[in-house]
Structure formats: structure tokens, C-alpha cells
Amino acid sequence: MELIFKKSVPGRRCTRFPKSDVPKARVLAQKYLRKSACALPEVSELDLIRHFTNLSRLNFSVDTNFYPLGSCTMKYNPKFSEDIARLEGFANLHPLLPQLRGGGLLTQGALEVLWNMEKLLCEITGMDNFTLQPAAGAHGELTGVTLIAAYHRAKKNKRKYILVPDSAHGTNPASAAIAGYEIINVPSDQNGTMDLRALKEKLNEDVAAVMMTCPNTLGLFETNIDAITELAHKKGALMYYDGANLNAILGKCRPGDIGFDVIHLNLHKTFATPHGGGGPGAGPVGVKKELEEFLPISRVVKRDDGTLYLNYKPTHTIGYIASFYGNFLVILKAYAYILLLGREGLIRTGEHAVLNANYILAKLKDIYAPAIDKYCMHECVLSASKQAEQGIRAFDIAKYLIDCGIHPPTIYFPLIIKEALMVEPTETESKETLDYFIACMREADSLAKENPEALKKAPQTTPIGRLDETKAARDMNCALL
Numbered sequence: 001m002e003l004i005f006k007k008s009v010p011g012r013r014c015t016r017f018p019k020s021d022v023p024k025a026r027v028l029a030q031k032y033l034r035k036s037a038c039a040l041p042e043v044s045e046l047d048l049i050r051h052f053t054n055l056s057r058l059n060f061s062v063d064t065n066f067y068p069l070g071s072c073t074m075k076y077n078p079k080f081s082e083d084i085a086r087l088e089g090f091a092n093l094h095p096l097l098p099q100l101r102g103g104g105l106l107t108q109g110a111l112e113v114l115w116n117m118e119k120l121l122c123e124i125t126g127m128d129n130f131t132l133q134p135a136a137g138a139h140g141e142l143t144g145v146t147l148i149a150a151y152h153r154a155k156k157n158k159r160k161y162i163l164v165p166d167s168a169h170g171t172n173p174a175s176a177a178i179a180g181y182e183i184i185n186v187p188s189d190q191n192g193t194m195d196l197r198a199l200k201e202k203l204n205e206d207v208a209a210v211m212m213t214c215p216n217t218l219g220l221f222e223t224n225i226d227a228i229t230e231l232a233h234k235k236g237a238l239m240y241y242d243g244a245n246l247n248a249i250l251g252k253c254r255p256g257d258i259g260f261d262v263i264h265l266n267l268h269k270t271f272a273t274p275h276g277g278g279g280p281g282a283g284p285v286g287v288k289k290e291l292e293e294f295l296p297i298s299r300v301v302k303r304d305d306g307t308l309y310l311n312y313k314p315t316h317t318i319g320y321i322a323s324f325y326g327n328f329l330v331i332l333k334a335y336a337y338i339l340l341l342g343r344e345g346l347i348r349t350g351e352h353a354v355l356n357a358n359y360i361l362a363k364l365k366d367i368y369a370p371a372i373d374k375y376c377m378h379e380c381v382l383s384a385s386k387q388a389e390q391g392i393r394a395f396d397i398a399k400y401l402i403d404c405g406i407h408p409p410t411i412y413f414p415l416i417i418k419e420a421l422m423v424e425p426t427e428t429e430s431k432e433t434l435d436y437f438i439a440c441m442r443e444a445d446s447l448a449k450e451n452p453e454a455l456k457k458a459p460q461t462t463p464i465g466r467l468d469e470t471k472a473a474r475d476m477n478c479a480l481l
């Protein structure tokens with residue numbers, strides 16, 4: 001068999017088209033052909049497999065180890081959802097398939113997933129309508145705050161402030177600022193929840209919304225939530241619920257019933273679609289009736305004959321925030337997960353997420369001071385302040401956990417707690433894993449007293465030990481591996 005590129009790559013078979021099969025016009029002119037072979041590495045399949053398998057072993061993932069990263073819900077994503085997302089009819093769907101006629105039949109299933117998912121999320125959160133378009137939690141916040149701005153604009157309200165408690169997730173004030181608002185900080189009281197007196201002082205007719213992370217970053221549910229929503233609504237402000245960590249209240253209560261007007265969810269936290277490495281994610285936004293007309297395009301609409309289509313022309317929409325169907329396969333995985341768990345399963349998810357966090361809190365609070373000494377929700381915040389007296393910081397403990405095969409918890413956050421260690425075990429971990437984590441944390445405390453140098457040297461089991469973090473951030477060199 002004569003190969004067309006034979007001359008350009010002596011001894012190497014880049015392509016296997018017999019010359020006779022290639023139309024004349026496609027044969028490259030001699031002058032364009034390479035004079036030397038491509039300088040590509042030449043390795044056997046086995047070498048290649050070993051290379052990538054070894055690289056993948058350097059990865060830290062929920063599939064290999066415990067990952068108690070607070071405020072991030074790194075729970076196990078059932079492989080079942082991956083199988084569903086791999087189904088050819090979904091995975092190969094082209095976003096430009098026509099919706100009407102012919103192609104309409106091809107997209108109906110996908111549109112039905114979106115339609116049903118909106119209804120499920122409304123039922124779970126108590127909202128009246130949902131958009132599935134935002135691609136992440138913070139993107140959902142930006143969308144939600146933009147909806148709030150559109151609502152006030154339509155009412156000719158000139159409101160320029162958003163109130164954000166100091167225990168909110170860091171993205172909340174950032175999103176509100178990007179949407180054009182000025183942020184007013186509301187302090188927490190000694191119980192770790194919003195200081196009602198401060199809220200009353202700061203609420204007035206210039207406030208567009210109160211944006212709350214609930215449970216807050218101390219892992220606490222706002223016990224005064226009824227009073228807060230009532231105060232805000234009296235002043236004409238809307239209530240925003242950061243529901244990224246809905247795990248904590250899943251199946252137990254609905255933000256819509258408590259008086260919240262806008263909510264975002266993180267499907268990549270609560271609804272078990274993969275999370276990490278910056279995506280992919282999905283941050284659907286739910287709203288009450290008064291805000292429905294502003295939802296971003298496209299909207300899934302049902303015709304009288306029961307068929308579905310995407311409407312790109314609602315009159316008062318805030319416009320595009322994403323293209324086509326949003327992050328469709330992420331939404332699909334979450335949809336499959338919700339249907340798999342069902343009513344009972346979702347309730348149990350919430351219950352076990354909270355139980356596991358409280359188990360860790362109860363077993364560690366004698367040595368790591370809890371941020372607030374009461375029951376927590378889906379995560380607990382401990383402090384290494386006692387260990388700091390011996391010169392051991394939250395940072396050293398986090399590094400030591402790596403040597404135990406455990407991903408470090410979130411540290412130094414929330415900012416209002418000294419030497420914070422924020423632990424979110426999630427509902428998918430067994431009691432054995434939680435006990436192992438507790439044992440490692442107690443061990444770290446003993447080392448702090450007996451052999452602090454061992455903690456200072458951690459991690460010792462990783463390809464690279466302790467970095468100069470500032471240098472690493474400013475002068476990143478990943479090639480060291």
C-alpha cells in the first residue's frame with residue numbers, strides 16, 4: 001500500500017489512506033510537505049499507560065480519600081449519574097438542533113429534563129419558578145442580584161445597597177458589587193447569627209436586598225430568620241438565600257416558605273454532580289412570582305399540545321447569562337440523582353449530612369474549641385487556638401492531615417474565627433471514616449504538645465513537601481513534578 005505522506009515522514013506511518021482513495025485535489029503539493037519527521041515522543045502503550053496512571057495517582061479525589069473541605073460539599077457522586085449523562089441521546093445532542101419540526105423530536109427529551117428539573121427544584125425550595133442557566137454558584141448569585149436590580153428598576157425604586165452579614169460566603173458581597181450595588185456589612189452577635197439590632201439600624205428604603213448564606217459559614221441556621229425577613233420586607237427590600245449548601249436543610253424546610261424571594265443552588269454541591277477544578281457546575285436560580293418575568297433567556301415553555309420549546313423572547317428578561325441549555329449534562333446528572341434518591345432519600349441526605357458534622361464536633365470539641373458551642377448544621381467550625389499557644393497553627397494541622405491521607409479542611413475561614421478549621425464531612429462518609437479523621441485530629445493535638453517539629457515538617461508523603469506559599473502563588477512552576 002502506498003501512503004501519501006510517505007515521503008515527508010520516512011519510516012513513520014502517519015496516515016493509512018491508500019493514494020487511490022484520495023481525490024486528486026486533496027493531495028498536497030510537494031513544496032508543502034514536511035522535510036523531516038514530527039518531533040513527537042515515541043512511547044509504547046505500556047509506557048503511556050504507566051505515565052498517565054501515575055499522574056492520576058497524584059490527584060486527590062473523593063474517589064480515593066476523605067475530603068472534608070468546609071463550605072464545599074465534596075461528597076461522593078454516584079457513578080449512576082455518569083452513566084445517564086453518557087447516554088448517546090443526551091451526550092451527543094447538538095445545541096443548534098432545530099427546536100421545531102424534525103429536530104424538535106430530537107430535543108424534546110432534553111427539554112423535558114429541563115422542564116421537570118425546574119419543577120423539582122421549585123418543590124424542593126418552595127420557589128415559584130427557576131432558571132437552570134447559571135454555570136456556577138457565584139454565577140447564580142450574580143444572576144439573582146441582577147434579577148433583584150431589574151425588579152426594583154421596574155418599580156422605579158432607586159436602591160443602591162445590599163446588606164450582607166459578616167458570616168456570609170465570600171462570593172456574596174463580590175457578586176452584589178459586580179451587579180453594581182454597594183455593600184453594607186452586618187455583624188454577627190455572640191451566638192454566631194445575625195445581630196438583629198445592627199440589622200434594624202442599617203435597613204432603610206435605600207436597601208435593595210438582604211443577602212444571606214444559610215446556614216451561614218459558621219455552619220449555623222439563622223434562628224431569627226422570621227424576624228429578619230419580616231424586617232426586610234417591611235422596608236421593601238428583597239431576601240436573597242445563598243443555598244449552595246442546601247444539604248443542611250434538604251427535605252426539612254423550604255427557603256420559599258420562610259420568606260426568601262430569590263435563591264441559588266449549587267447542583268455541584270448538594271445534588272452530587274462533580275465539583276472541583278473550577279467546574280463544570282450549575283447554579284440554578286429560583287424566584288418568587290414577582291420576579292419571574294425577569295428570568296434570563298432562554299425559558300422552557302410548554303405549548304398547548306404538550307410539546308416544549310425554548311423561548312428567547314420574554315419581554316422583561318434580563319437577557320442572556322449563558323448560551324443554549326445551560327450546563328446541560330450537569331443538570332441532567334443532578335436530575336438523575338434527585339429521581340434516584342426520591343423523597344425519602346433526599347430527607348435522609350440532609351439528616352446524615354447534619355448528623356455527621358455534629359458527630360465530629362462532639363468528638364473533637366474538648367481539644368479544638370468550637371466556634372460556637374451549639375449544634376451545627378452540615379459543617380462545623382473548630383479552632384486551633386489552643387494549639388496556637390504551643391506554636392502550632394491551623395495550617396500545620398491541615399498539612400499533617402495530608403500525611404494521614406485526608407484532604408485538609410478549609411482553614412482561616414470564616415474570617416471571624418481565629419485559627420479556623422472548617423470541616424464538612426458530608427453524608428456519604430461512613431462512621432469508620434469519621435472515626436479515622438477524629439483519631440488523626442487528636443493525634444495532631446498530641447504531636448503539638450510532644451513533638452511539634454513533626455507537625456511543622458508535614459506533609460512528608462507528598463511528591464512536594466511544604467512550599468513557600470507566597471512564592472508558589474506568584475511564581476508558579478508546575479513543571480517541578
Ligand SMILES: *Cc1c(COP(=O)(O)O)cnc(C)c1O
Nearest residue numbers: 071136137138169171213242244
Ligand atoms: C461554593 C459556594 C458558593 C460559590 O459557588 P461556586 O460554584 O464555587 O461559584 C457560594 N456560596 C456558598 C455558601 C458556597 O458554599
